[in-house]
Amino acid sequence: MTADKAPVPYRRITVLGAGAWGTALAAVAATAGREVTLWGRDKAVLDSIARARSNPAYLPGITLPEGIATTPDLAHALQGAEAVLLVTPAATVRALCRQIAPHLPANIPLALCAKGIEAGSGLLLGEVVREELPNHPVGALSGPSFAVETARGLPTAATIAFPFRPADRQDPATAPAVRLALSLSSEMFRPYISDDLIGVEVGGAVKNVIAIACGMMIGAGFAENTRAVLITRGLEEMSALALALGGRRETLSGLSGVGDLTLTCGSTNSRNLSLGIQLGKGIAREECFEGRPVVVEGEGTARSLHDLTQRIGMTMPISEAVYRILHEGAPVAETFAGLWTRPLRGEPAQLDLSLEHPLDAAAVAAFARKVT
Incomplete structure (x- = not known):
């Protein structure tokens, strides 16, 4: 599958979750030239990232790239977002989706970067997000990627998976998986593209x-x-x-x-x-x-x-x-x-x-x- 025209990267990416992996992905997006907002619950962590470009609580000794804005306010974090990375533990995904629902315009793609299955229901996290946010493309980012190595800028690759809509198959340049892959690509971070969200979620x-x-x-x-x-x-x-x-x-x-x-x-x-x-x-x-x-x-x-x-x-x-x-x-x-x-x-x-x-x-x- 090839695009008939060049895909357009997402300009502004919001990362929800300021732990090790969320911070690493914020660094990936900033390195790739995106405008990045990182949301988290721990104000001390956010202040350290904003002030010293470091997250000693989760990624000690690593200097983060410039250009990562931080906020503890969900509405502010999502304002103007063109794509969202959800990087919070599996157990919190449903509650977080309910929190962000009032602040997220329809059709903004959400990529799950947490790995797991919802307790009790046995639902994949993509199914959970679709239940709570039915008007959004839902995908996942997954692969062999320790956060500390990714944040250090060591060569890393991952798979980005979104189900392809009929329009995406006619014009892959519009597909969220394609656009997000382009948005995160840099010299050291290499995304691969998939339309099999279920397979990628199960593996992760x-x-x-x-x-x-x-x-x-x-x-x-x-x-x-x-x-x-x-x-x-x-x-x-x-x-x-x-x-x-x-x-x-x-x-x-x-x-x-x-x-x-x-x-x-x-x-x-x-x-x-x-x-x-x-x-x-x-x-x-x-x-x-x-x-x-x-x-x-x-x-x-x-x-x-x-x-x-x-x-x-x-x-x-x-x-x-x-x-x-x-x-x-x-x-x-x-x-x-x-x-x-x-x-x-x-x-x-x-x-x-x-x-x-x-x-x-x-x-x-x-x-x-x-x-x-």
């Missing part, structure tokens, strides 16, 4: 749960073979869920799928992996991160993903194992032994085979010996 949410699983196995004393299995089969779970919800499998082979999954499962800079490692070592949840109240996205997503799979009648064994350990107190060794002794199946799934595992009881005992 589920990879955090798989990363916790990888961490649990590392903390319990297992090694790289085990992590590779969880990444590979976790990718299959992500792909199957995307397909079940109306997305495309091939989306999960891109940056927002395998790219983000590999990063999150492979670095202790990931809070999800780090939490899993600590839990796998037998550290109580309240004592993880030295007792600091660190928000770990995959922890809440594990519960929300359970709600979603229950609603649609789907089985995701690795994700369900993480849910049971985190939220039902299931033992690590026994739970993961259950994964290894599931019926033997074909790969790819089209090879329709299912054989009972011959050594399920022995595997439970073997896992228990290694973990303890």
Whole structure:
């Protein structure tokens, strides 16, 4: 797909959320030459960004580019905005949409930069935003992108996904995904364009749960073979869920799928992996991160993903194992032994085979010996 005419970048971008990722994306937009307004709730953080071009609370030691205006006032932040990036935790997305509704003219595109699934309803965040703000194009920005590296200006790529309307397919230059990609592009930040919002959202949410699983196995004393299995089969779970919800499998082979999954499962800079490692070592949840109240996205997503799979009648064994350990107190060794002794199946799934595992009881005992 090529544009018949050059797309026009959004001139003024509002970023809602002044944490690490919101600040990093504000820096990306400012570097790309946009007029940027960053909204947040913590006045001290906003004052530091405006006065010293730094956010020591979330991105210590990083000097931000010039041109980032800050405000704690939502109405002021949204005044004149041509595109909005929502970068607040998944649990706050619905409430924030209700807050911004009176201040946002129709048809302004909103890109979700948080990753998760709404608790209770099991809805993807894009579905939540569409319920609350039905007169706006809704998309997502996702990919393998630690905030600190992005803010430092290290080479980073991400996927920007919005469903393409008929008019967008006739003239891609008008598509929000195309215009936003152009708006954020710079020497070191490279966006890719997708029309599969479901696939991109699924990848961004589920990879955090798989990363916790990888961490649990590392903390319990297992090694790289085990992590590779969880990444590979976790990718299959992500792909199957995307397909079940109306997305495309091939989306999960891109940056927002395998790219983000590999990063999150492979670095202790990931809070999800780090939490899993600590839990796998037998550290109580309240004592993880030295007792600091660190928000770990995959922890809440594990519960929300359970709600979603229950609603649609789907089985995701690795994700369900993480849910049971985190939220039902299931033992690590026994739970993961259950994964290894599931019926033997074909790969790819089209090879329709299912054989009972011959050594399920022995595997439970073997896992228990290694973990303890």
